[in-house]
Amino acid sequence: MWTKKATAIVSLAVILTVMGLATRNLLVMMLALTAIVFTIVSLFANTTTRLTADREMSQEKIFEDGSLKVELRILNQGGKTGFLEVRDKLPRTIQLKEGTNYTYLNLNPKGATRLKYTVKCPLKGVYKIGPITLRTHDPFNMFYKEKTVAFESDLTVFPQVRDVKELYIKSKQPKMYPGEMKVKMPGPGSEFFAIRDYMPGDPFRDINWKAYASTGKLLVNEHERISVSDITLVFDSRTSSSYGMDSDNANLYGARAAATLANFFLKRRDAVQLVIYSDKVLTIKKGTGQKQLFEILTALAGAEGRGDIPLSGIVEVAIPYMPRHSPVIVISNLEEDDSVRKAVSMMRMLEFDVTIISPNSIEFEIMARQKKGDKIDPVVYDILRLDRDILIQELRGFGVRVIDWKPATPLTQILLEARNY
Helix, strand or coil, X not given: CECHHHHHHHHHHHHHHHHHHHHCCHHHHHHHHHHHHHHHHHHHHCCCCCEEEEEXXXXXXEECCEEEXXXXXXXECCCCCCEEEEEECCCCCCEEEXXXXXXXXXXXXXXXXXXXXXEEECCCEEEEECCEEEEEECCCCCEEEEEXXXXXXXXXXXXXXXXXXXXXXXXCXXXXXXXXXXXXXXXXXXXEXXXXXXXXXXXXXXXXXXXXXXXXXXXXXXXXXXXXXXXXXXXXXXXXXXCEECCEEHHHHHHHHHHHHHHHHHXXXXXXXXXXXXXXXXXXXXXXXXXXHHHHHHHHXXXXXXXXXXXXXXXXXXXXXXXXXXXXXXXXXXXXXXXXXXXXXXXXXXXXXXXXXXXXXXXXXXXXXXXXCCCCCHHHXXXXXXHHHHHHHHXXXXXXXXXXXXXXXXXXXXXXXXXXX
8 A cells, every 4th residue: 555655756756757748858757757666666665474463361351440461472474574563453441551552663584573561441341452453564665565463352341349348228128138147036047146945846956055054944045047138230221321421420330339239249148130221131140159240240341321221111021020028229320211200119019129329420421521621501400400309309209218329429438328218
C-alpha cells in the first residue's frame, strides 16, 4: 500500500513531467524521471515476508483494578522485513501500565522476537485482546504491506468484591438473618443455648450429667439453632442502567453490589440464585460454594446495558419457583420501568422478603454532564429527583426496604444502611 510520502513524490513527478513537456525543459524531465525511478525501486524493495504471531497472557480471569502480563511472540519465516511495525489491539477501557503494545523493529530472516507489556483492567466486562497487526515498510518508507493475524485472547474482568463482615438485610420470618446463622432459638446446632428438663425421646448424649449431680434431676442441653436460607439476587442490566460514564453508572455499581452480596451469602453457606434481565433473561440456578460464585461473577462480568424487559416479567417467570418467605434482593436503578410497583406488589403477595438496592442514575447522569462541561438545568433534575422520591416512598409502603444509593456513598455503607429500614 502507498504511504503519504509515496503519493506526494508521484504527484510531484507528474507535475514535473507536465511542466517539462510544456516548457520542453530537459532538466525538469530528468527530475521527474528520477522521482518515478525512485518510486519503482522502493516498490520492489518492499519484499514479501512470512510473519506469524501469537500471544500469551498471565491470566484470563481477573478482578477489577487487577493487572496482567501479556507476551507477544513474532516469528519471521521468510526474508528480510525491513522496518516492521507491530501493534496489538487493546480494548478502549483497558489501560497500558508497563511496556508497550506498539513498536518498530527490524526482524532478520528466520528470526523471532518477543514484545512484553502489562495492562490494568479498571472496569468489569468480557473483552478480547487483538487482533495483531504486522506492517512491513521498504527502506525509504514509501510503501508498506500489512498483515492482520486474527488471533484474539478472551479476557474476563470480574466486578469488585468488597469485604463485608456483617449484613443487616434480614427476613421477618424465623430465619432472622440470611445465611447459616444462629437465630436465638433451640434446635439442631453445635453451640450451647439453654438447659431444660429431660423429656422422653431426648438423645442420651445431650444429658447434662454435671447438672444432674448437683440437682438430682435429669436435665438436657439445648443447642442454638442454625438456619440456612435461599437467596435470590435480581440484577437490572437494561439500557437505562448504563446511563452515565463508563466508570460511573448503575450497571457497574450494581454488579459490584451483586458480587459482594453473592460472595457474602455463599461464605455463609447459603444457596444463591442470580437473575439478570436486559434484552433477555439469564438465570444462574441456586447453588453453593466457590463454583457457584465463579458462575455468578462470570455472568455479572458479561452483563451489558441493553434491552428493556420489565421487572414484572421477571417476577412472573422466575420468582414463583423460589421458596416462600425467602429474601429477594433487587438491584435496579428503577428507571424507565412502569411495572416496578406491580412487580413489588406481586412479590409481597407471594410473601417474599424484598430489599431493593437502587443506584441513583440521576446522579450518575449529572456527574457525566459536569465532566463534559454541559449545562445542567437544576429544575429538570429537581423534578426527576422528586419523581424518584415519590416512587421510593410508594415502594416502602408495600413493606419493602428501598436503599437509595448515591455515587458518593461507599457500597459497604449502603449495605449497613439496610438496618435502618
